[in-house]
Amino acid sequence: MTVKWARGGPDLLVVLDRDAGSLGTQIQDQLRAAIREQRLAAGERLPSTRHLAGLLEVSRGTVVDVYEQLLAEGYVESAVGSGTRVAAMSGPAAAAPGASAVSSSGVAPSRLVAIDFEYGIPDLGSVPLTDWSWAISEATRTLPTAELGDEDLAGSRHLREVVTSYHRRVRSGCASADDAVIVSGFRQGLTFALAALKENGVHRIALENPGPREHALIARRAGLEVVSVAVDDQGLDVQRLRESGARAVLLTPAHQCPTGVALAPSRRRELVAWVDDVDGLILEDDYDAEFRYDRQPVGSLQGLSPARVIALGSVSKTLAPAIRLGWVLAPPRLLAGIITEKRLSSRGAPGLDQEALALLMETGRFDRHLRRMRDIYRHRRNVLAAEAELAFGPGRLRGLAAGCHAVLQLPDGVSEREVAATAATMGVRVNPLGLYRVPTADGESEPSAPPPALVLGFGNVGEEQIRGGIRTLATVALRPRAAAAGG
Ligand SMILES: Cc1ncc(COP(=O)(O)O)c(C=O)c1O
Incomplete structure (x- = not known):
């Protein structure tokens, strides 16, 4: 159904599909996009909640919720007597129509990026900042004084419990808090895991080809030899992996980066057989598995072979890269090496942020x-x-x-x-x-x-x-x- 938003506000098309889930989400998404794309200009007055609800044939409460969310995210402003207006934007949301001009490809556009x-960028305008600021203030209010000391080298016990419970529930994993180390995102976890691999006598790692170039650079920087293994329409070619002579592999089985292929069930079985045969290790990059559209996400490889899989998780796709938190779930024999690397390099992530993420996940806000x-x-x-x-x-x-x-x-x-x-x-x-x-x-x-x-x-x-x-x-x-x- 198409609704023309003509009277009482700017002429803007809002399309509602009544069979496609939350109407509030649809309105919010479209208003946010219109503001980001500057189809709604700064200072423009939005219709009253009653008026817009009438035009779109939704409840007034739905529109009130939408406006409140946009207000919290900084897209609109409201002042007594002047209604709700589009805010003057600065920062990432406004930057979308043109800010950073050079992509990771090194291609420099000759004019602004529209x-x-x-x-790899999630919807930055939808980052749940209201929930995050609630969680930060709750963490600040409730974190026991003793935990301000940054004592636990593996990271916050609370967050390790919450993420492993999440990983068991959503990703069919089988790790417990004792198997987890909290890190500042996937890349840091990868760096620590590679150091531990090297300590354990692994000198060569296989990477998916195509795959992120940066991962090859990180592996080489960690002193490992990199071999690339082709990906086809079933995912990583495990026969070629066997031939590569590597005893470790880094892969994205749930949604291959960048081809998007999910590792076929037969390949998953071959992979698990390979890793046993070579007495090796699998590094599972579980970066965006939560967003599966046609059926339930395929489970984590960690649940299939916990003694040989290091699962690396991150909230860069699910929340925002700026939160920069992640986790490593590792077999016991590698944990000490990973923790040592963490201790000697940086001690990982800020404790208050870890507690905030634990609260966000534990209270259902993350799932929502x-x-x-x-x-x-x-x-x-x-x-x-x-x-x-x-x-x-x-x-x-x-x-x-x-x-x-x-x-x-x-x-x-x-x-x-x-x-x-x-x-x-x-x-x-x-x-x-x-x-x-x-x-x-x-x-x-x-x-x-x-x-x-x-x-x-x-x-x-x-x-x-x-x-x-x-x-x-x-x-x-x-x-x-x-x-x-x-x-
Ligand atoms: C393939 C892949 N793995 C992992 C990540 C997450 O990395 P980080 O947590 O360091 O932001 C990304 C993010 O873009 C990614 O594309």
């Missing part, structure tokens, strides 16, 4: 946020899929079962780099798939295998931006080719 398909975000991302993913099919034809978008990114396959012969570079000049930021080729030891990318493709992050782009962005990409990628061949 539509940002950068990989995940449910809300799942609906938002599902909706964006559906818009992206429909728009990509319309513009590029069927079957071109892959890796949509989970997470906040997908891979758009371009027509053969098109240069993914050139498409990304040209799109950047038109205000659309997107990464070519080739950016995720694991670099060789001398820093070069391995030759990019066809077909050409783009990685589209859809976590932090609104619906209209997705539509506009895909249309721009189609214009660039499908135009008669003169310069676009090769590369």
